[in-house]
Amino acid sequence: MKFELSHDALAKVIYDQASTADKMRLKVANFIKGRHQHFKDNRSLLSKEDLEYIKRYLPQLDLETEVKQFIHNSQLAADRKQKLRAVIIVAVVLLLSGSSAVALWGWHEAQATHDKLHRTHDKLRQTFDKLRKAQKEKLEQEGLLNMSEDEKNALLLELQRTQDSLKKALKASNQEKNELRSEVKKIEDEAKAWRKELDGLKGAPILRKRKK
Structure with missing residues (x-):
């Protein structure tokens, strides 16, 4: 027991007389020794910060040699981690850039459809x-609309084509679907009303010029 106390006291005296640089080297050596022992127990390598500290x-x-290999393996692992992080950052940047380009293209497409x-x-x-x-002018004059059945049918066909075009445009514009839905619904309601109005006109007699 006395020997241990004397040994500790001697070590303290030597440590106190050592220079600041020597103290730091001793501190780092003890740190590496402790981390190496921790590695043996938990397989935990030195971190990037640890490596910078002892470098x-x-x-x-x-x-x-075993400790040197431990430090070397820690450096390799830190380098791999840094490279992987760089690759992930580049991938994220490219992904965000691509997403921004797609979003911008989609917005232009939606605006064009709108x-x-x-x-x-x-x-x-x-x-x-x-x-x-x-219709109003003709009905006021003679109570009849001067439009042939062919003209009425052509107008109905144009109405149908317009409705189909609206549906296709809505389907192609997914980005603006929610915003355009109410507007397209309003247009379709008006188109239905116009169709009903035209259907009523189809049965109306055709005005022909009277022979003098």
Whole structure:
């Protein structure tokens, strides 16, 4: 017991008289020794921070071959981890860039579809406004609409084509589906009303010019 106390006291005296650099080397050597023992128990290698901490003192330390191999394996593992992290970052950046490009393209497509819907709707509204105006004028004059059955059928066919075009445009514009749904529903309701109106006109007598 006395020998152990004397040994510890001697070690303390030597440590106190050592220079700051020597103290740091001893501290690092003890750190490596402890981490190596921890590796034997838990298979836990040195981290990147640990390697940075001991790096500048390694050339000054006399380490066993097993300990040197432990440090070397730790460095390899840290390098692999850093490379993997770099690859993941690049992959994420590329993925985000691609997603942004797709989103931008989708937005332009949706905007184009939206504009097409408005143009088609405006054209259809103008056509039926003209029809209503003509109907009103003719009915006021003679109570009849001057339109042949062929013209009525052609207009009904155009209405059907327009409705089909609206449905296709809605299907192609997934990005704007929720925003356009209410507008397209309104257009379809108007189209149904116009169809009903035309169906009523189909049975109306055709005005022919009276012979003088």
